[in-house]
Amino acid sequence: MKITFLGHAGVLIESGDIRLACDPWFSDRGAFLSGWHQLPDNSAFAPVLDTATHVYVSHDHQDHFDFAVLAGLPPSVPLIMPNYPLPSWHRLVASLPNPTIILLDDDGVLNLGALRLRLMVSPTPRHQDSALLVEEESTGQVVVNLNDCQVGRDQLGAIAARYPRIDAVLAQFSGATWFPFVYAFPAAERAAAAAQKKLNSMRRWAHYMRGLQPRTAVAFAGPPALLDPTLAPYFRGDSSVFTTPVELQEWLRREQPDLAARCIAPLPGDALDVATAEAIPNAGIREQFGWDRVDEYLLAYAERRGVALERELALYPEQQHDLFDDFAAGFEALFDVAEKACREVDAVVGFEITGAGGGSWLVDFRELRVIRSAEPDEITPDYRFTLASRFLPPILRGELSWEEFFFSFRFRAWRPSIGSYNEALMSILRCSAPDDLAEYLRQVESRSPESSGTFRLDTRHGTFLVADTCPHLGTKLAAQDYAPERDVVVCPQHGWCFEVPTGHCRNGRTQLDMTRIDDDSVNGE
Incomplete structure (x- = not known):
């Protein structure tokens, strides 16, 4: 297999006659009311999509579901998408003019030539996202494209059990949400929360890589460019959550040097030979862009995109009536x-x-x-x-x-x-x-009661039975998530902290159930 990186979460996976494009995002409108744009500009690589035989879209966020790009595909190109339950998803999919749309359920399998695709859906109803597991059956090569799908510990274990050898894992490493920089917190609190959010994003990326142990660990799917002058300060300010590959590599070299040696952060046009794990850089994009000169690049990029940005915002005129x-x-x-x-x-x-x-x-x-x-x-x-x-x-x-x-x-x-x-x-x-x-x-109501349980936790305060589901977004928790030096259980997905012994959450208005037990009360556990 060969992977060509198309920018952000976009990739082209090639095997024989199959050219599978994943999450292609090329629109000069950017995404989310033109708040986001591709970083760096990947428009020069849009023609690569003309050769795609199939296209996979992971979820409905506009930096993955580029409606204009998908609607412009040739009728002969099938779209592969998850079969999410929300009605708005089905309305969105039905609005596409594409004649062939293949909807896969969780753990659904689709064979494309020598490739065997398996879909994995995020385990919580609160997150409508998916990952794609790609196996080339003739060679045994395996690529796991997590994009920004947040998978649980059980799912990581299932992937590792199914594929003892994984060649490449592709996962988001940078923050992408509005917290904390849109909030009117004191500046010092905003900066501390942003630093913690950056750290949580890098830890989550490393958690996936440790769980799957790929030959090549790919950091991609962000950060976006904020080209509107009113938004640009969010990218580089003290309250920014947007981790750059430079920051990730510096952290990995300090904290997890084995991962640093296997990590690549590709630019548009770069490629990966999956068989040899050779990363093939694109010289042209490096003449235009480098993370060491990103500020200068963004100023010129914003000027180039100015007309497109103004055109997008003009679609939202001032209102003439009471709303x-x-x-x-x-x-x-x-x-x-x-x-x-x-x-x-x-x-x-x-x-x-x-x-x-x-x-x-x-x-x-x-x-x-x-x-x-x-x-x-x-x-x-x-x-x-x-x-x-x-x-x-x-x-x-x-x-x-x-x-x-x-x-x-x-x-x-x-x-x-x-x-x-x-x-x-x-x-x-x-x-x-x-x-x-x-x-x-x-x-939420139909989730099986068996899907939630408890784990035993030994602490300096005593032994507890602790709920094994994070009340934030439903991530599975375990005893290994306890940080004794801080006396908290830390969710591996978003870093939410729950104090021992009360279960009080430091991040939100919620609590994790913790029940003190005696050894004799747990049937010899």
């Missing part, structure tokens, strides 16, 4: 389909909608009501989001979820502290279409 009724109707529809889940938010959320048609509005999840705030101090919100009214209509029309809008970074936010993250609120906003929210809750 409150539509805003209220959107949340009332969520109350109707998910009263219990909405009440579990247990908060009043303020929305400051600036510009024509906006106002100060409150969503009261305790009383299930949406109200105009006549006086700024009439009701004090527990959380607050501030955004321009021009971006609200596509959210209200269901063309853009609240989560997709948040990925644009075109908003500001406030909450009482870094540790007051509200997962119940974010679950509602992730599934902001009523039918999506209803389906998501069905998925």
